[in-house]
Amino acid sequence: MMKLDKELSPHARAALAEVEKCTSCGLCKDVCPVFALSLREAESPRGKINLLRALMEEDLDPTSEGVDIFNRCLLCYACQDACPAGVKTERVWISAREILANEVGRPFSKSFFLRRVLPAPRVWNIALGLGRILPGGDDSFRIRGMQLPRPAGERINRLLPEVLEPRTQHTGSVAFFPGCLLSEVFPHIGLKAAEILANLGYRVITPADRVCCGAPAFNNGDLTTGRKLAERNLEIMTSLDVDAVISPDATCGGAFMHEWDLLFPAGSLWRKTYLDFREKVRDYGEFLLRLLSSRSVVETRPLEYQVTIHDSCHLSHLQHKADVPRKLLSFIPGIQIIESKQSDLCCGFGGSYSVLYPHDSRAIARRKLEYLRTDDEAMIVVGSPGCLWKLRSEAAELGLNVRVVHYLEVLWESLLGGGTPAPQAVDEDELKAD
Structure with a gap:
C-alpha cells in the first residue's frame, strides 16, 4: 500500500x-x-x-x-x-x-493560477491585460525568467459572432470550441477555422460563456478545478442543438475525448452526460476531412508551397490522427510535403513544462527545429496552437528566416484567401478519414 x-x-x-x-x-x-x-x-x-x-x-x-x-x-x-x-x-x-x-502541496503561484485565475473570468481578463503590456516580443512576454504566450490585442469573441451563419446551403450546425490559445493568442486563426466551416454550409456556434477545457488544471494534478471547468462546459455544450462539437486545438479535443474520462469515472454524477457529449466530439481536422472527402468536387486555389509537418503530440499520440493535416493539405494543388526526421518529436511546449523549465523547453524546441528545417524554402506546418507558439517564438529567438503556420491558415488561404479556386476531384480512397 x-x-x-x-x-x-x-x-x-x-x-x-x-x-x-x-x-x-x-x-x-x-x-x-x-x-x-x-x-x-x-x-x-x-x-x-x-x-x-x-x-x-x-x-x-x-x-x-x-x-x-x-x-x-x-x-x-x-x-x-x-x-x-x-x-x-x-x-x-x-x-x-x-x-x-x-x-x-503546490507552490503558491501555481495554486493561485489554477484556483483563482483560470476558473474566474474577471481575474483571467486582468491577467490577459497584463500579458499584453509586459515586456517581450510580438508573440511572447517574460516575467521572472519565464517566457509566456502574449495575448493578442483582440479576443476571438470580438472577432467571431456567437452564431456564424452558413454562407452556402445549410448543411448542419456545430458547436465550435477554439480553446484558450486560439481565443486569446491566435484569434485570427480561430476565426479562419470558423469561416471555413461556415463557407461549407455549417452554422457555427461559439458560446461566449465557454471556459477553459481544464487541461492546465488536471494536467497539473488539480482535478477539482479541472472538473469544475469541465462541468461548466458540459452544461453549455449539451444545451446546444448541434450535430457535432468541434475543436481545432488538439489539446482541448484530446481532453474531451480522453482525459475527461478521468474527471467523470464510472458511477459519477456527470458520467452519462459526459459520454453523450463525447459521442459528438470531433477533432476539427478530422471533421473537415470527412466533410471534404464526401464531396465529389472541392474548389481550392493552387498554392506553390513546400511544407514540412510537425506532428503535434496530442494530435499524434493522444488522438492518433497525425495523418489528418497531410490529407487535408493534399487537397491543395501545388503543395509539396517534405517529410522530416522525427516528425512526431515533441516541440518542447508541454503547457506548464515550458513555464517551469524554460531552458529545457527551449533546448527541446531547438532540437526539433533542426529536424524540421529540411529545406530553406519550406514552411513549417503544425496542428496545435501550443506547438505554433513554441516553434514560432523559438525560431524568432534564433533569428531564423522560417515561417511557422497552423495547417488551418494554409487551408483558409486556398479555400477562401482570394483568387479563383480550381475545382479538384476528390480521390475518396486516398483521402478516406480513419
Whole structure:
C-alpha cells in the first residue's frame, strides 16, 4: 500500500494499477524528449514508474523532489504509444501529480493560477491585460525568467459572432470550441477555422460563456478545478442543438475525448452526460476531412508551397490522427510535403513544462527545429496552437528566416484567401478519414 496519509480517489487507484503492467523494458526511454535531453534515469518514463512503485511499497516518502520529477514531463504521450505492455501513461502521470500535490502541496503561484485565475473570468481578463503590456516580443512576454504566450490585442469573441451563419446551403450546425490559445493568442486563426466551416454550409456556434477545457488544471494534478471547468462546459455544450462539437486545438479535443474520462469515472454524477457529449466530439481536422472527402468536387486555389509537418503530440499520440493535416493539405494543388526526421518529436511546449523549465523547453524546441528545417524554402506546418507558439517564438529567438503556420491558415488561404479556386476531384480512397 502506498505510504500516503490521504485516501486515494477511485481514478487514482485505477491509474496506479497501470504501474503494475510495466515490465521495465525501457523502450519508453527511446522516445522520451525529456530523457534525451537530461539522460537522467529518474526523468525517464521508466524512472517515474519506478518512483511510483517505491512510494506504493513504502520505500519512499512523498517529497518536493518527487513532485519535480513528475513535473519534468511534457505529457506528450510518446511513451504510451511505445509501450509494448500497454501502460496508459496518460492516466498515470496525471494521477501521480494529483497524489503528490495533495501530499506535498503546490507552490503558491501555481495554486493561485489554477484556483483563482483560470476558473474566474474577471481575474483571467486582468491577467490577459497584463500579458499584453509586459515586456517581450510580438508573440511572447517574460516575467521572472519565464517566457509566456502574449495575448493578442483582440479576443476571438470580438472577432467571431456567437452564431456564424452558413454562407452556402445549410448543411448542419456545430458547436465550435477554439480553446484558450486560439481565443486569446491566435484569434485570427480561430476565426479562419470558423469561416471555413461556415463557407461549407455549417452554422457555427461559439458560446461566449465557454471556459477553459481544464487541461492546465488536471494536467497539473488539480482535478477539482479541472472538473469544475469541465462541468461548466458540459452544461453549455449539451444545451446546444448541434450535430457535432468541434475543436481545432488538439489539446482541448484530446481532453474531451480522453482525459475527461478521468474527471467523470464510472458511477459519477456527470458520467452519462459526459459520454453523450463525447459521442459528438470531433477533432476539427478530422471533421473537415470527412466533410471534404464526401464531396465529389472541392474548389481550392493552387498554392506553390513546400511544407514540412510537425506532428503535434496530442494530435499524434493522444488522438492518433497525425495523418489528418497531410490529407487535408493534399487537397491543395501545388503543395509539396517534405517529410522530416522525427516528425512526431515533441516541440518542447508541454503547457506548464515550458513555464517551469524554460531552458529545457527551449533546448527541446531547438532540437526539433533542426529536424524540421529540411529545406530553406519550406514552411513549417503544425496542428496545435501550443506547438505554433513554441516553434514560432523559438525560431524568432534564433533569428531564423522560417515561417511557422497552423495547417488551418494554409487551408483558409486556398479555400477562401482570394483568387479563383480550381475545382479538384476528390480521390475518396486516398483521402478516406480513419
